[in-house]
Amino acid sequence: MRAVLVVNPKATTTSERSRDVLVRALRSEVDLSVRYTRRRGHATDLAREAAEEGVDVVVTLGGDGTVNEVVNGLMTAEPPTFRTDGTPAERLPALATVPGGSTNVFARALGLPREWPEGTSMILEGLRLGRSRTIGLGRADDRYFTFCAGFGVDAAVIHRVEQARKRGRVSTPALYFRATLSQYFLDSDRRHPAISLERPGEPAEGELATVIIQNCAPWTYLGEREINPNPEASFDLGLDVLALRQLRVASTTRTVTQFLSREPDPHGKQVLRLHDAPEFTLVSARPQAFQLDGDYLGERKKVRFTSIPAALRVIC
Template identity: 50%
Template sequence: MRALLVVNPVATTTSLRTREVITHALASDLKLDVATTESRGHARELARLAAQNGETELVIGLGGDGTVNEIVNGLLHQGPDPERLPRLAVVPGGSTNVFARALGLPNHAVEATGVLLDAIESGRERTIGLGLASGVPETDDAGVRPRWFTFCAGLGFDAGVVGRVEQKRELGRRSTHALYVRQVLKQFAKEQHRSRGTIRLEREGHEPVEDLVASIVCNTAPWTYLGNRPVYAAPRASFDTALDVLGLSRLTPLAMSRYGTQLLTSSPERGPRGKHAVTLHDVSDFTLHSQVPLPFQMDGDHLGVRNSVNFTGVRRALRVIA
């Protein structure tokens, strides 16, 4: 099998030696081409070319969730076509690796490589669904280029946290869970003055959901991890269904304490709940509008601010090996 290994050389949890060991292991079983990313967006371009050349059967991402997101968007540049496009595989190298772990891979690059090689040898693969987000041209928003996401997106509070973390990382701070917790508290201090949310969720055939302050869109569960602890914003979300949504309409200190505790103690059977929590399961198409521009994130990547975003859950979009 001819494969392309896309390596992020600044992935958080892999060293040069580890990457060399992984490359050698993969090359022993595959006709392996190796490409190292040089800038933001490079992984997307490498995957796009691999999808077009007609020879590459598998693209492997060695990096974090951001690298995986770029590869997926490169592979699906012309849209989903699971039978034609190369398969996707992931070796986790980031700080959290939600997508790889949601596929059942170990959160250790060398161990995950062993699992991946076993899956290739046994022909173990699955076809998963993905999320697609695009701007709404009739609003004042300039729009957002359609973009695929693998595990989550968010408009509002959680995207603001992601943006704060990225700012700290650009200043040289390491991506740690303690850093995320501090930014959650700072974003809460900024947001708690709002008397009501500005987000409206619309979907055809249903009454709109008004006054949300946070909206989390999930394509799988868990939503994220704190260390080894999985956090479930939408426990029923799955790669085999469309999208799930958790919306919160209150961020007072009491509400923050309640929903924060519910997230930290969440499980595959039970997520956040209460009169200020809205949950939707297996939703194929919907739109989030905001009266004011709000932070927007996809797969943990801050994408600026948006007034309006369309979401589509696309079933059976891409083949993965895991």
């Protein structure tokens, strides 16, 4: 079995020594090539090249951003002509994810342990046993995502955190909390919701203030605690949506409390939820912050979202 390990050398929870341990462990099971990312977007190129070389598995060591780039490389590759049998997912290399970032939402949503040594052991067992599952993905315009997207406040918070990390701050729950408060009270136009959600054959839902999209549950983690705006979201279904019509202090606090609870069920007059949606488009009267899988991608006024069922095999 041929495999490529795509390593983000800046992964926050691994060291050079731990990477060496991982490489030796993987080489005990597969014919392994190791490739390091050098810039943003490089993992996409490395994964696409690996798929077009006909490898069987692409392994990632990094955070959710590295996973997202690798998935986009796999999904835009042209597999070798000798791989013509089976479903589209079976013609692509399988994906194995070793958690190496600060949060690792995708890996944990698959049931992998949070720490990389335990995650590596589970992946090695999956490789030995040939254990995998096929999952659906989301697509926003021409870019794929694995677990979530955001249009509005949550994306703006991620942008704030990314800017703080560039200044040397460490990504912690406290940093996200402060960024959320600053964005909500200082930089959000809470009185003039500008987003509309459009679906084929359905009336548009207008005057939305912010939108969260999930391809699985949870949406993210606060340390060990799951955060679940859309608790029924699943890799095996379409996309789930939670939108807030207003960002009033009382209603927003109530909704946040609901999806932080141990049995989340966000509801209320200011809440719009969609379950298992195959496609929809978000349109805004003014530019909105936009993120995929926790990676800030700038501002957009329009994004089309599509569910891509049974898109990719993962080792877990």
